[in-house]
Amino acid sequence: MTFAKRLLIAAAAASLMAGAAHAHRAWILPSATVVSGDKSWVTIDGAISNNLFFPDHRPMQIEAIAITAPDGSSVKPANAAVGQYRTTFDLELKQKGTYRIAQANSGLSPSWKEGAETRRWRGTMQDYLAQGIDKKPGVELVATSRRVERFVTDGAPTPLKATGKGLELGGATHPNDLYSGEEATFILTDNGKPAANIEVSVIQGGDRYRDEPGELKLKTGADGSLKLKLENAGMYWLEAGSAGTTTMEGKTLKSQATYVAVLEVLPG
Amino acid sequence: MRDVLMLTVPVAMAGAAHAGTLELVVEIPKLNVAEYHRPYVAIWIEDASGKVAANLSVWYDVDLKDQEGEKWLKDIRQWWRRSGRSLELPMDGVSSPTKPPGKNSMMFDTALGPIAKLPPGDYRIIVEASREVGGKELVEIPFNWAPGAEAQGSARGKEELGVVTLRLTR
Numbered sequence: 090m091t092f093a094k095r096l097l098i099a100a101a102a103a104s105l106m107a108g109a110a111h112a113h114r115a116w117i118l119p120s121a122t123v124v125s126g127d128k129s130w131v132t133i134d135g136a137i138s139n140n141l142f143f144p145d146h147r148p149m150q151i152e153a154i155a156i157t158a159p160d161g162s163s164v165k166p167a168n169a170a171v172g173q174y175r176t177t178f179d180l181e182l183k184q185k186g187t188y189r190i191a192q193a194n195s196g197l198s199p200s201w202k203e204g205a206e207t208r209r210w211r212g213t214m215q216d217y218l219a220q221g222i223d224k225k226p227g228v229e230l231v232a233t234s235r236r237v238e239r240f241v242t243d244g245a246p247t248p249l250k251a252t253g254k255g256l257e258l259g260g261a262t263h264p265n266d267l268y269s270g271e272e273a274t275f276i277l278t279d280n281g282k283p284a285a286n287i288e289v290s291v292i293q294g295g296d297r298y299r300d301e302p303g304e305l306k307l308k309t310g311a312d313g314s315l316k317l318k319l320e321n322a323g324m325y326w327l328e329a330g331s332a333g334t335t336t337m338e339g340k341t342l343k344s345q346a347t348y349v350a351v352l353e354v355l356p357g
Numbered sequence: 358m359r360d361v362l363m364l365t366v367p368v369a370m371a372g373a374a375h376a377g378t379l380e381l382v383v384e385i386p387k388l389n390v391a392e393y394h395r396p397y398v399a400i401w402i403e404d405a406s407g408k409v410a411a412n413l414s415v416w417y418d419v420d421l422k423d424q425e426g427e428k429w430l431k432d433i434r435q436w437w438r439r440s441g442r443s444l445e446l447p448m449d450g451v452s453s454p455t456k457p458p459g460k461n462s463m464m465f466d467t468a469l470g471p472i473a474k475l476p477p478g479d480y481r482i483i484v485e486a487s488r489e490v491g492g493k494e495l496v497e498i499p500f501n502w503a504p505g506a507e508a509q510g511s512a513r514g515k516e517e518l519g520v521v522t523l524r525l526t527r
Contacts (some may be wrong), residue, residue, distance in 0.1 A: 125437060126428035226402060245442045266438070 097167045113137045113146050115349055116238040116326055117190055119180070122265050122353040124243040129182045131241055133166075133190060136175035141294040141326050142351075143173035149192060149237075151176050159186025159247045186247035187265060191238035195255060201225040214337055230342040232335050237349040240264045253281040256329055257350035260314065264350065268357035272318040279331050279346055284314030287331040291317065294324035322356040358467060377467040377505065377527050381413070383484055384519030387458040394489035395482060396517060397457035399436035402472070405479045409440040411471035412448070413482075414463060416455045432487040435495055467525070477503035486517040498523045
């Protein structure tokens with residue numbers, strides 16, 4: 090690969106990263122993550138905003154939200170409403186165990202130059218080939234995957250089942266078992282493999298009331314492990330991003346994954 | 358032919374089955390607040406390693422329709438996390454309605470139930486209270502347990518619990 094091409098890829102990847110990761114923050118906020126009782130409900134907000142966790146920009150798209158019950162079945166959001174700044178829906182917890190509420194999408198993000206302009210596109214591999222974008226001069230292809238998720242547990246937590254797609258959270262500590270002053274051990278995986286040495290950002294909610302953003306910058310270990318010890322109880326926004334390569338239909342291309350989890354830390 | 362009724366004479370059990378008592382008095386303070394609700398309280402025993410060895414009592418709104426009182430059990434936070442969330446409530450002998458302000462005493466026969474199964478060692482009795490539109494508080498009393506043991510201890514809460522006293526008698 091020539092130096093120039095390498096620069097181009099780096100630049101494309103960096104600008105895409107800037108677009109995806111730092112523009113605004115996506116989050117899913119349930120009314121409770123630790124629930125007791127037999128006929129319990131939680132109400133959930135989904136939004137993309139600047140402040141944590143105040144909706145002030147865009148609502149999350151309801152179609153992209155998937156809820157998985159402890160037994161693996163899908164649950165439809167109830168009483169869903171998409172408002173100006175946030176999407177709200179209810180979830181009846183009919184089973185005991187851990188529910189996963191996630192918005193996940195993946196696709197291709199090629200970019201190429203037309204004259205002085207950098208053109209970008211998003212879509213599936215099929216459309217990419219069908220529309221001849223792969224023939225564009227100097228096209229750089231990045232496979233992107235993005236997941237924003239949240240967990241709610243009624244009764245005792247049940248283990249998380251990994252999807253094996255993109256970046257995701259697993260490990261010894263269950264996300265609904267977080268207490269202030271206690272160290273949590275997570276493992277981040279990327280397409281099922283340990284996400285080694287990737288950057289993770291953790292920010293406590295309520296940043297409207299602080300001058301400093303209070304961002305904790307961490308890195309996963311070589312085995313994808315992340316040790317997190319949060320002194321204050323509250324809601325935290327966690328974002329991890331990884332860049333690497335992947336193969337799709339015989340082609341090797343750059344891949345980029347983003348993962349966001351909102352974690353509730355209860356008083357220890 | 359007449360059936361002969363065989364009477365078995367119970368042999369006195371050696372060692373374990375002492376009819377000792379564990380007496381616990383939990384004081385709930387009288388609070389001067391606009392909206393008062395009796396606290397949800399959980400009382401349990403933990404061993405030296407922090408594992409829950411026995412659940413003694415849980416006071417909550419047992420009589421609400423559709424077991425709605427269970428919705429707030431998770432607010433007895435430490436108990437919920439260490440034991441409550443894995444239990445099937447209501448539990449006979451453990452579930453109880455909420456109690457009023459004042460000294461509430463309980464007696465447990467140490468020869469019965471989970472206490473009888475405790476191996477000798479160091480334990481803590483823990484009382485955790487959570488009050489609706491109010492606060493939360495947890496107190497602990499350490500004690501040493503062995504069959505036929507006697508022990509005394511007390512702890513005092515600051516806001517949501519008053520004096521809690523433990524008496525273990527032979």
